[in-house]
Amino acid sequence: MSAQPVAQAAEARGTFGGDMDKGSGPVTLRMIADEVGVNVSTVSRVINSSDKEARRWASSDMIDRIRTVVAARGYQRNPHAASLRTRRSGLVGVLVPRLQDFVLATVYEGIEEAATEQGISTFVTNSLDRPENQASRTELMLSRRVDGLIFGDAHTGDPFLDTLAKRGIKFTLVSRRSGDHISATCDDIMGGRLVAEHLLATGRRDIGILSGRDYASTGNDRTAGVVQACLEAGIRIRPERIVHGGFDAPGGRQATERLLVQGGCPDAIFATNDFAAIGAMGVLRDRGITVPDDVAIVGYNDTPLAAELSIPLTTIHSPMHEMGRAGLNLLLAMLRGEPVESVRLAPELIVRASTAS
Amino acid sequence: MSAQPVAQAAEARGTFGGDMDKGSGPVTLRMIADEVGVNVSTVSRVINSSDKEARRWASSDMIDRIRTVVAARGYQRNPHAASLRTRRSGLVGVLVPRLQDFVLATVYEGIEEAATEQGISTFVTNSLDRPENQASRTELMLSRRVDGLIFGDAHTGDPFLDTLAKRGIKFTLVSRRSGDHISATCDDIMGGRLVAEHLLATGRRDIGILSGRDYASTGNDRTAGVVQACLEAGIRIRPERIVHGGFDAPGGRQATERLLVQGGCPDAIFATNDFAAIGAMGVLRDRGITVPDDVAIVGYNDTPLAAELSIPLTTIHSPMHEMGRAGLNLLLAMLRGEPVESVRLAPELIVRASTAS
DNA sequence: CTGAAAGCGCTTACAG
DNA sequence: CTGAAAGCGCTTACAG
Numbered sequence: 228m229s230a231q232p233v234a235q236a237a238e239a240r241g242t243f244g245g246d247m248d249k250g251s252g253p254v255t256l257r258m259i260a261d262e263v264g265v266n267v268s269t270v271s272r273v274i275n276s277s278d279k280e281a282r283r284w285a286s287s288d289m290i291d292r293i294r295t296v297v298a299a300r301g302y303q304r305n306p307h308a309a310s311l312r313t314r315r316s317g318l319v320g321v322l323v324p325r326l327q328d329f330v331l332a333t334v335y336e337g338i339e340e341a342a343t344e345q346g347i348s349t350f351v352t353n354s355l356d357r358p359e360n361q362a363s364r365t366e367l368m369l370s371r372r373v374d375g376l377i378f379g380d381a382h383t384g385d386p387f388l389d390t391l392a393k394r395g396i397k398f399t400l401v402s403r404r405s406g407d408h409i410s411a412t413c414d415d416i417m418g419g420r421l422v423a424e425h426l427l428a429t430g431r432r433d434i435g436i437l438s439g440r441d442y443a444s445t446g447n448d449r450t451a452g453v454v455q456a457c458l459e460a461g462i463r464i465r466p467e468r469i470v471h472g473g474f475d476a477p478g479g480r481q482a483t484e485r486l487l488v489q490g491g492c493p494d495a496i497f498a499t500n501d502f503a504a505i506g507a508m509g510v511l512r513d514r515g516i517t518v519p520d521d522v523a524i525v526g527y528n529d530t531p532l533a534a535e536l537s538i539p540l541t542t543i544h545s546p547m548h549e550m551g552r553a554g555l556n557l558l559l560a561m562l563r564g565e566p567v568e569s570v571r572l573a574p575e576l577i578v579r580a581s582t583a584s
Numbered sequence: 585m586s587a588q589p590v591a592q593a594a595e596a597r598g599t600f601g602g603d604m605d606k607g608s609g610p611v612t613l614r615m616i617a618d619e620v621g622v623n624v625s626t627v628s629r630v631i632n633s634s635d636k637e638a639r640r641w642a643s644s645d646m647i648d649r650i651r652t653v654v655a656a657r658g659y660q661r662n663p664h665a666a667s668l669r670t671r672r673s674g675l676v677g678v679l680v681p682r683l684q685d686f687v688l689a690t691v692y693e694g695i696e697e698a699a700t701e702q703g704i705s706t707f708v709t710n711s712l713d714r715p716e717n718q719a720s721r722t723e724l725m726l727s728r729r730v731d732g733l734i735f736g737d738a739h740t741g742d743p744f745l746d747t748l749a750k751r752g753i754k755f756t757l758v759s760r761r762s763g764d765h766i767s768a769t770c771d772d773i774m775g776g777r778l779v780a781e782h783l784l785a786t787g788r789r790d791i792g793i794l795s796g797r798d799y800a801s802t803g804n805d806r807t808a809g810v811v812q813a814c815l816e817a818g819i820r821i822r823p824e825r826i827v828h829g830g831f832d833a834p835g836g837r838q839a840t841e842r843l844l845v846q847g848g849c850p851d852a853i854f855a856t857n858d859f860a861a862i863g864a865m866g867v868l869r870d871r872g873i874t875v876p877d878d879v880a881i882v883g884y885n886d887t888p889l890a891a892e893l894s895i896p897l898t899t900i901h902s903p904m905h906e907m908g909r910a911g912l913n914l915l916l917a918m919l920r921g922e923p924v925e926s927v928r929l930a931p932e933l934i935v936r937a938s939t940a941s
Numbered sequence: 942c943t944g945a946a947a948g949c950g951c952t953t954a955c956a957g
Numbered sequence: 958c959t960g961a962a963a964g965c966g967c968t969t970a971c972a973g
Contacts, residue, residue, distance in 0.1 A: 252671070253729075255965095255966060255967085256966065256967065256968095257966075257967095265943075265944090266943065266944045266945075267944095267966090267967080267968095268943080268944065268945080268946095268968075268969080269942085269943055269944075271967070271968060271969085272943090272968090272969090275968080283942085284942070284943085285942065285943075286942065286943095289942080289943085303726075303727040304727075304966085304967075305668070305729065305965085305966050305967065306664075306727075306728060306729060306967095307663075307664040307665075307667040307668045307673065307729060307965090307966080307967090308664075308668050308949090308965070308966035308967035308968090309966080309967055309968075310664040310949090310967090311662070311664045311665050311668055311948095311949045311950065311951085311965090311966080311967075311968095312948080312949050312966080312967050312968045312969085313949085313967085313968065313969095314609070314949075316664065325693075326683065326689045326692065326693055327686060327689045327690055327693065329684060329686070332683045332684045332689050333684055335683065336682075336683055336684065336710060339708070339709060339710075343709070343724070348707055348728055349707070350705055350706070350707065351696070351708065352696060352700070353693060353696075367700070369660075370660040370661075370663075371663060371705055372610075372662065372663060372664060475888065476888060476889060476892040477888070477892070480892070502889075505889070505892060506892060508894075509892055509893075509894070512894055531832065531833060531834070532833060532859075532862070532889075535833040535834070535837070535862060535863060535866055536866075537865075537866065537869055537894055612949095612950060612951085613950065613951065613952095614950075614951095622959075622960090623959065623960045623961070624950090624951080624952095624960095625952075625953080625959080625960065625961080625962095626958085626959055626960075628951070628952060628953085629952090629953090629959090632952080640958085641958070641959085642958065642959075643958065643959095646958080646959085661950085661951075662949085662950050662951065663951095664949090664950080664951090665949070665950035665951035665952090665965090666950080666951055666952075667951090667965090668949090668950080668951075668952095668964095668965045668966065668967085669950080669951050669952045669953085669964080669965050670951085670952065670953095670965085671965075
């Protein structure tokens with residue numbers, strides 16, 4: 228708090244009942260111990276025990292007295308001292324492609340919320356999906372002595388995460404999955420199937436897919452789900468109907484333009500992200516193609532804007548917040564040494580005007 | 585890294601050249617010192633000095649040898665130990681209304697970027713603009729021993745920040761200003777003036793304003809700028825032309841509906857936020873009011889979506905990223921004890937189809 | 942049930 | 958120029 232050096236005046240503290248703070252900084256365990264008239268170790272034990280456990284360490288009278296003084300003085304443990312001693316920091320590092328992305332911001336909110344509930348603090352940073360950033364930011368997090376990491380930017384087939392796992396570093400993935408690493412994701416294959424089934428049921432037969440980045444399991448799984456479901460219905464989606472690109476509006480715009488050029492206009496477009504769907508709608512509008520009469524459009528994620536669009540967007544609701552919470556809780560379980568398994572959350576189809584013919 | 589207790593095997597370390605790690609956890613200063621054959625204090629001094637300063641503390645031969653071993657072993661200082669000793673954590677807490685909000689996510693990106701450059705780490709959390717959260721999250725940040733705080737959720741007239749300042753807590757504001765507290769903001773009054781000047785120059789005379797939350801200086805200043813500039817042009821904006829509401833699309837929708845009800849349709853609407861502008865456009869479209877022929881629309885912030893809309897949006901570009909950087913750097917200067925002054929960044933008008941008649 | 946001691950990994954006066 | 962010591966605020970065997 229104060230800029231002045233606090234000096235080594237630890238012994239000069241009053242016996243007990245001294246009510247003034249003397250500007251000597253935050254309350255320490257020693258101050259509490261002195262005021263109660265007991266050893267710091269006793270205070271430490273009481274503070275770090277539940278009501279029941281505490282009984283094993285101290286008389287109930289002692290427990291009451293300590294708790295009273297702790298509350299009265301507003302004691303807060305110094306986390307740096309505790310971390311130094313216990314070798315656990317209660318810190319988690321989170322890497323996301325970009326926090327500006329509504330989807331990842333929401334996932335992170337879930338992570339942060341669950342972390343706070345568990346007394347954990349998080350650092351977040353953007354990797355912009357660039358491998359060199361992923362590596363350097365991970366090392367930076369590690370140098371901050373995080374207990375574990377959560378990646379929202381996993382790249383399919385990239386050995387980076389394998390290397391990390393081999394080093395014994397604990398981490399989970401959110402939003403995107405990769406290999407056998409523990410992850411909390413939406414069941415994107417199922418999501419894709421829901422889209423295909425809806426489109427087929429409403430009479431569409433030629434589906435174009437804005438698949439997103441080729442290194443992201445999200446877009447790939449959603450695409451695979453559509454392809455599977457169509458195949459089961461006897462419809463084969465040609466390769467040129469699947470185009471990759473960015474997950475934002477400009478990315479969707481470009482991908483849509485490529486889609487139209489290379490195969491003519493389909494009767495449905497599935498954008499694996501709502502923002503890409505907005506870009507797609509822009510292109511169609513520019514070309515005088517009407518939605519949903521000429522082309523149905525489906526997005527993914529059920530972003531708030533989806534319902535606000537001039538033509539409200541049919542989309543898949545994915546539990547982004549819950550995904551973040553699960554990713555954090557999985558990591559914590561791993562750190563406790565418990566066996567953990569990946570979580571696939573259920574997607575849900577939300578039908579709106581963009582597919583209602 | 586490893587879950588097993590690392591044990592007190594500090595003395596059992598090889599003399600020098602021992603290349604294996606023995607799983608004894610991260611490299612410590614002591615290991616470096618032992619390998620170089622020098623006292624830890626010497627290593628500490630060299631590590632924490634610039635090239636020039638180091639000369640005062642050690643022979644250039646010593647400096648080289650230490651630097652070599654530090655690099656070879658990949659030594660990283662334990663920040664908890666250093667914080668405990670120095671009483672400075674290198675940690676900054678950031679409170680924003682909500683990270684899902686593109687504007688605040690971007691401001692935070694700027695904060696985080698500048699922090700990383702300066703070797704500082706940040707914690708972010710959402711307050712949802714609720715006073716009880718602002719208080720509790722601030723205390724939580726303080727219990728994490730942050731050196732200072734950055735608030736993106738300041739409420740005009742709220743004594744909370746005054747109380748904090750009185751407690752000697754160091755903080756800066758971003759995005760919104762409040763009282764005399766140090767802040768890094770866009771010059772929102774100027775931004776409002778730019779909007780009014782453009783609207784007046786293109787023949788508009790009856791401007792409705794979606795002013796946002798009444799506790800946020802952003803919306804209020806932007807509104808004030810419009811009112812001022814209009815007054816100077818001899819046009820008085822009636823109070824019922826100014827409506828408050830949320831800064832998102834639904835908020836803009838509701839505010840617009842109230843605006844239309846209570847005073848008929850204006851010939852221009854200034855939404856103090858791009859997302860609110862999107863909501864406004866939705867309402868107008870539903871009612872068959874055309875943009876820009878019947879009503880011109882202007883947003884604020886120059887969000888990427890603004891250019892992607894069916895009717896591209898005239899808006900004010902505000903340097904959100906730079907605002908975050910400035911907020912962090914101001915805080916750091918304060919912590920160094922330097923005199924600091926608030927920063928007002930220049931807004932810029934971006935004219936698009938929504939006002940081009 | 943409670944205390945005393947050691948030690949986590951650093952930094953920084955204080956000596957020399 | 959370098960070393961030795963103290964101490965930041967905790968936790969945790971180890972005694973009793």
